[in-house]
Amino acid sequence: MTDLDDIEGALDGGFLAGLTAAHGPAGTILVADVDPAEVLQTWQAAYALVGVTGRWPVLVADEWSAVDPRPDPDPRQPGPRELTTLDDAARTVDPWTRFRRWSDEDGPATADEVPGYARGYHGIDLGETLLQQAPVPSTGADLDHWIYDRVLADPELEARVRGRVGYAVRTDYWFTPSGVTLVLLPTADPWLAAKWISFYGAEQNERELAAVLWQWHGRWGAHLVACWGTMLQFTVERPPTAGNDAWAAAGQILGLAGNLSMTRWELAAALPGGTAWFIHNRP
Known part of the structure; x- marks a missing residue:
C-alpha cells in the first residue's frame, strides 16, 4: 500500500485513528505525533494492520528523518533485486561470527x-x-x-x-525518547528492516543484522518494535x-x-x- 489516503483509511479503524501519514525516504511512510507513552500500543495497532498495509511498523525517534517531499515512489527505495539479495543473506549468513x-x-x-x-x-x-x-x-x-x-x-x-x-x-524497562515517529516500511518481512533502520551496534553489517532479525523472528517470535539508534526493542511471542x-x-x-x-x-x-x-x- 502506497497511497496516503489508503494508509490513513487503514489507520482510522482503531487506536491509530486521526494520525496523519506522509511519504518518507526510501519508500517509507511516516506517521508523526505518536504519543511517547504509547509506543507499544501504537506498534501493536500497526502490526495488526500488516496484512492490510503490507508494511512492517517500526518506531523511531523524531530526528530519524524529516518528511521527504518527493513523490512516491522514492527513487532511493531499494529495488526488488536488492531486497531479494538481503533476504537471501538473512537466511544464510552466520551473524554470530x-x-x-x-x-x-x-x-x-x-x-x-x-x-x-x-x-x-x-x-x-x-x-x-x-x-x-x-x-x-x-x-x-x-x-x-x-x-x-x-x-x-x-x-x-x-x-x-x-x-x-x-x-x-x-x-517497562524500555527506553522512550521525547518524540516518536511510526515508520511503515515498504516490506512485510521484519528482518528486511535492516535495510532501513540505523543501529549503532550493527553499522556496516546490514546482512548480519538481517540474519539476526530473521533467526530471532523464526525461533522465538521476536518482533522488532523500535530502533532508537543505540537501542533496539522487541516483543517476543x-x-x-x-x-x-x-x-x-x-x-x-x-x-x-x-x-x-x-x-x-x-x-x-x-x-x-x-x-x-x-x-x-x-x-
Missing part, C-alpha cells in the same frame, strides 16, 4: 576471578561452598554456563535471580525455555547488546519469564 560477547573469546579464568563471575551485576550471592566447586582454569563463557546450571538446579536460587533481573525482559534454549538466546542477545549490564547466566535465568527484549549498544 560478527556479533560476539567479549567473554566468549577470553582465555582461562583464575580462581581469583571466579567470585566476579558469580556475583554478576546484581549482587546475587551464590555462596562460598558453591564457588569452591567452580571448575578452574576455565573460560569466562564456561564459568557462566557452569553457574547457570547451578542456578537452574536450585529453584529457590533461580527465583531470586529472576526477581533481581526480570526487569530486563519487561516493556515464544520466550526461550529454561536450559539450552535460554542459554543460546542470552548469548546472542549479549553478542549484539554490548552495553546491557548483565552476565549471560543472569540473562538466561530471566528470559523464560519475559516477553520483551532490550538491546543496547552505544559508543
